[in-house]
Amino acid sequence: MGRSPSRVDIRDIAKRARVSTATVSRTINRIPTVNPQLAKRVWSTIEEMGYYPNTQARALVSGRSRIFGIIVSQITNPFFPELVQAFEAVAAKENYEILLTSTENDAARMQHVVRRMIERRVDGVAVMTFGMEEGLLEDLKLREVPLVFVDVRPSRPHVSTIRIDYQHGIRQAVQHLAALRHQDIAFIAGPLRLTSAVARREAFVSSMIEIGLRPNLSLMVEGDHTMEGGMAAFARLLGGATRPTAVLCSNDMTAIGVMRKSHEEGIRIPQELSVIGFDDIRLAQFILPPLTTVQMSQSELGRLAFQALLTEVEREEPAPDGTDYSLQTSLVLRESTAMARRAG
Secondary structure, eight states: OOOOGGGOOHHHHHHHHTSOHHHHHHHHTTOTTSOHHHHHHHHHHHHHHTOOOOHHHHHHHHSOOOEEEEEESOTTSTHHHHHHHHHHHHHHHTTOEEEEEEOTTOHHHHHHHHHHHHHTTOSEEEEESSSOOGGGGHHHHHTTOOEEEESOOOSOTTEEEEEEEHHHHHHHHHHHHHHTTOOSEEEEEOOTTSHHHHHHHHHHHHHHHHTTOOOOGGGEEEOOSSHHHHHHHHHHHHTSSSOOSEEEESSHHHHHHHHHHHHHTTOOTTTTOEEEEEEOOGGGGTSSSOOEEEEOOHHHHHHHHHHHHHHHHHOSSOOTTOEEEEEEOEEEOOSSOOOOGGGO
16 A cells, blocks of 8 residues: 555555444454454454554543553562563453553652553553552542552452462461471561561461460561561571571562571571571572472462453442452472471
8 A cells, every 4th residue: 555554544454454444443442343254354454554553542432541550569579570470461361551660669659650550541550569558549549440459458449459368378387387396486577667568477476376486576577578688687686685596588588688698607508597488489499498488479469460450440330349359378398498406
């Protein structure tokens, strides 16, 4: 037709496919009333001519952008890429695009992120920040944009939550250490401003009490979910009156930091110190020794988050109090734990 793909529009597609422009428009917007044979011909022509539909124009016609936003705390944390990859894989199958952004745990950045989501007319947002203040998302709530949170949400329409069963996996971890005769068990929490970090710490305390071990407050310190934070937190534990024989960490990055600091101090793992992480990032199985950890499946979390948004978008009437989903955690045994040294 003598026109470059960048200049092709739906009129050109309609002419080549021998259909009306209305049929092309309805096909692109995936309106189910289009005759399947005509739709097939239109898509074949679109591919043949190298045409890329204008997503903003499609949003104006259909009222939906077919874009889901996903907000994570820190993209450099190895926990999040696998989560995002799973979310994007499902999105591609459902013909959705994703708008990914990271807050870096910054409230001002979160406000900017929310503004971008609104400008792009997203159909929904997965907020995978594990406890960042929800008040910053009021603009999205007012616009009735479907949201999915982890662990915390208000009970209201268009809002879903994925509840993580921290207790199950952390109970298994504590019981595993107790079976190895450990009594001086330390816990390095995440930033306690995060709901998820508080939940993991509470799960540790209750699990210790369940098996008759009194949690030693001097062996419970706060970290920041980074390797550097894990090193600093373990240094504080080493400077205390009681030296732990085992350390349970709020995430794997912290645990890797503990292992690095142990190496610097000449403390052998697991012979002199048992270490357990939380998350089961891919790196956990490749470090030496391979890290025993509580698995919280990032891929399953990503799939659940997408499904929650898709379900909400396709509802005719929103659930008055939102919808809950659940994700189980469980202990994965590797080689970073062993019998407490004093127990022989």
